[in-house]
Amino acid sequence: MIRDITIGQYYPTDSILHxxxxxxxxxxxxxxxxxxxxxxSFLGYIAVTIxxxxxxxxxxxxxxxIIRGMKAILILxxxxxxxxxxxxxxxxxxxxxxxxxxxxxxxxxxxxxxRLTYLILGSSLMTFTxxxxxxxxxxxxxxxxxxxxKVPVHEIAMMMSIALRFIPILLEETDKIMKAQMARGADxxxxxxxxxxxxxxxxxxxxxxxxxxxxxxxxxxxxxxxxRGGDGxxxxxxxxxxxxxxxxxxxxxxxxxxxxxxxxxxxxxG
Amino acid sequence: MQIVFDHINYIxxxxxxxxxxxxxxxxxxIQKGEFIGLIGHTGSGKSTLVQxxxxxxxxxxxxIYFNGEDIYDSRYKLHDLRSKVGLVFxxxxxxxxxxxxxxxxxxxxxxxxxxxxGAELRAYEALKKVGIGDDLLDASPFELSGGQKxxxxxxxxxxxxxxVLILDEPTAGLDPRGRDDILDQIKSLxxxxxxxxxxxxxxxxxxxxxxxxxxxxxxxxxxxxxxxxKVFARYKELEEMDLAAPQVTYxxxxxxxxxxxxxxxxxxxTEAKDEILKLFHR
Ligand SMILES: Nc1ncnc2c1ncn2[C@@H]1O[C@H](COP(=O)(O)OP(=O)(O)OP(=O)(O)O)[C@@H](O)[C@H]1O
Ligand SMILES: [Mg+2]
Numbered sequence: 001m002i003r004d005i006t007i008g009q010y011y012p013t014d015s016i017l018h019x020x021x022x023x024x025x026x027x028x029x030x031x032x033x034x035x036x037x038x039x040x041s042f043l044g045y046i047a048v049t050i051x052x053x054x055x056x057x058x059x060x061x062x063x064x065x066i067i068r069g070m071k072a073i074l075i076l077x078x079x080x081x082x083x084x085x086x087x088x089x090x091x092x093x094x095x096x097x098x099x100x101x102x103x104x105x106x107x108x109x110x111x112x113x114x115r116l117t118y119l120i121l122g123s124s125l126m127t128f129t130x131x132x133x134x135x136x137x138x139x140x141x142x143x144x145x146x147x148x149x150k151v152p153v154h155e156i157a158m159m160m161s162i163a164l165r166f167i168p169i170l171l172e173e174t175d176k177i178m179k180a181q182m183a184r185g186a187d188x189x190x191x192x193x194x195x196x197x198x199x200x201x202x203x204x205x206x207x208x209x210x211x212x213x214x215x216x217x218x219x220x221x222x223x224x225x226x227x228r229g230g231d232g233x234x235x236x237x238x239x240x241x242x243x244x245x246x247x248x249x250x251x252x253x254x255x256x257x258x259x260x261x262x263x264x265x266x267x268x269x270g
Numbered sequence: 271m272q273i274v275f276d277h278i279n280y281i282x283x284x285x286x287x288x289x290x291x292x293x294x295x296x297x298x299x300i301q302k303g304e305f306i307g308l309i310g311h312t313g314s315g316k317s318t319l320v321q322x323x324x325x326x327x328x329x330x331x332x333x334i335y336f337n338g339e340d341i342y343d344s345r346y347k348l349h350d351l352r353s354k355v356g357l358v359f360x361x362x363x364x365x366x367x368x369x370x371x372x373x374x375x376x377x378x379x380x381x382x383x384x385x386x387x388g389a390e391l392r393a394y395e396a397l398k399k400v401g402i403g404d405d406l407l408d409a410s411p412f413e414l415s416g417g418q419k420x421x422x423x424x425x426x427x428x429x430x431x432x433x434v435l436i437l438d439e440p441t442a443g444l445d446p447r448g449r450d451d452i453l454d455q456i457k458s459l460x461x462x463x464x465x466x467x468x469x470x471x472x473x474x475x476x477x478x479x480x481x482x483x484x485x486x487x488x489x490x491x492x493x494x495x496x497x498x499x500k501v502f503a504r505y506k507e508l509e510e511m512d513l514a515a516p517q518v519t520y521x522x523x524x525x526x527x528x529x530x531x532x533x534x535x536x537x538x539x540t541e542a543k544d545e546i547l548k549l550f551h552r
Contacts, residue, residue, distance in 0.1 A: 176359070
């Protein structure tokens with residue numbers, strides 16, 4: 001049930017994207033997200049679309065799997081589109097009672113839908129192809145310079161990797177407790193809002209208890225193995241750039257150039 | 271026939287990289303009042319199988335009939351099924367949530383729509399049955415020891431008075447006394463009220479002492495479905511599946527090999543004692 005949420009999960013296959021250094025993927029994702037907000041006409045999104053879909057193709061993650069993850073945020077997407085559609089002031093093209101759809105509204109709703117969808121596709125593609133451990137390793141390394149100004153980079157990265165690690169565990173636990181309470185006749189699906197909220201108590205309390213218990217156990221296990229923070233800690237698999245990472249950086253540069261020239265083109269036309 | 275499984279297949283996370291064929295073409299039927307033991311190596315699909323019995327997990331393909339009715343029929347009320355088939359999960363203590371032990375046990379009967387007084391009565395009876403004394407009724411379930419929590423959780427299912435009671439490793443992590451207590455309670459429940467019991471366990475001794483018939487699972491398949499004695503007579507095959515026969519069965523086999531005239535289909539210590547004494551009185 002709950003386990004079917006694929007967003008933020010790792011999808012284990014073997015592709016070039018999977019083997020890339022996590023730093024490349026982090027920077028690439030960041031650039032991609034920035035590029036999404038550059039354009040003000042649909043024409044501009046051609047380069048973005050081509051880039052995104054070729055990356056999806058290269059990643060070897062089945063499209064079906066990616067779409068399934070998108071379902072989880074469908075509601076959020078609809079909300080944003082809805083608000084943009086009805087609440088943007090401007091030149092009215094359709095009016096019915098208090099509903100007022102404007103030309104600007106349609107345009108901004110369309111952009112919002114594209115940006116949000118692409119944003120989530122792009123960032124989930126990163127998590128599909130990078131294990132949580134690699135991801136935090138990459139972040140730690142990228143943020144290393146901040147150590148100079150007394151930012152506890154290692155600790156932040158460790159907290160992140162633990163949090164990421166706990167997501168599937170907690171989902172699994174939720175599934176289990178839900179089943180156990182359903183076996184005792186609990187009903188999570190019917191009734192009004194109040195009744196439904198109340199029916200969550202038998203689920204949430206055991207879940208919190210077990211989350212605290214797990215956190216406590218983990219802290220203890222880490223201390224038992226002499227964990228004492230980041231100072232002087234070495235890595236079993238230190239990150240190292242290889243040829244394909246530099247090639248990927250080149251592709252990224254090409255993408256940035258393409259996007260910037262599209263933007264200039266757009267300015268000239270519009 | 272109370273429960274019938276007809277060509278049941280179950281695949282976890284179907285269509286993803288984590289796909290796992292957990293049950294492969296399972297067929298069996300269970301009569302009312304039987305005491306079934308379910309054994310198999312870890313990950314063989316035992317828990318998955320029992321979760322099908324009260325409709326918590328829906329089979330990928332196949333049919334399940336309860337008292338002759340197809341539980342996957344759109345008109346079938348799964349809520350009713352869950353009141354008739356009680357399932358005690360593996361590590362059930364993780365499902366406790368109420369402020370007191372007593373309130374937690376009331377949760378089940380209350381969900382069945384039983385009035386307050388009736389639910390309290392059932393809860394009280396159930397707690398007595400699993401050996402929780404009056405002094406613990408008002409304690410917080412989180413203050414109890416692991417074994418006590420386990421008993422409370424079992425009481426929570428017993429209070430629903432199911433027709434079929436399924437226990438998924440109810441004794442894992444209990445002391446020998448606690449284990450015997452709980453199993454004896456289950457046995458007397460079986461004998462007095464005639465409910466059907468399905469017991470999942472890794473202890474061959476327990477299963478030999480209590481079960482009439484055994485299901486043996488191996489990598490998602492139901493390999494054996496026979497009387498307890500017949501299954502343990504095939505202990506060589508069991509060993510290939512990372513299982514074993516009870517210790518006494520090995521003792522009797524060793525005695526036989528050394529020339530003592532004893533039967534080898536003995537599975538419990540009491541039986542073994544009788545047989546060995548017989549040898550001396552001859
Ligand atoms: N929620 C789940 N999602 C995906 N796979 C699962 C899930 N639960 C179990 N499995 C897989 O299904 C198979 C059967 O698991 P199951 O829990 O039924 O085994 P089991 O016989 O009860 O084992 P144990 O003796 O350890 O309790 C295992 O290979 C397991 O990895
Ligand atoms: Mg199990």
